[in-house]
Amino acid sequence: MDYFEIADFQTLCSLEIKEEFWVIDFEEKNEIPNGYSAIEYESKGFMESKLIQDFPLRGKGVYLRIKKRRWRHKQTKEIIKRDFSFIADGSKFTQELSDFLKDASGYATRYHEQHSELLRGE
DSSP, rough: OSSSEEEEEEEEEEEEEEEEEEEEEEEEEEEOOTSSSSTTTTEEEEOOOOEEEEEEEEEEEEEEEEOOOOETTTTTTTTTOOOOOOBOOTTSBBHHHHHHHHTTTTHHHHHHHHGGGGTTTO
16 A cells, blocks of 8 residues: 555446455556656556456455556656566466465465456456
């Protein structure tokens, strides 16, 4: 929460499996990364959002839609962005959830497949 604000929260439901899940939208705050000058760089909107799965809450699937900001150097046009390492490499899970599910003997795959169908088209 040091770098993001909650922009939206949705409770969605699949009529096929009669199950609710939550989607929480986070937008990175418009604060230039440390080591860069706000005089030299300007905010140029957001990168494409990334949807990641987090721990279920109260039996409901939880998805975090992350919008990372980008900044551009006013003269050189160089683009900078923060590197967030909370998303597990090669997955759509948070690192914490990925580590937890590695011990759950296949649960991660079944859970991800079930809820991925609910979000198709977004």
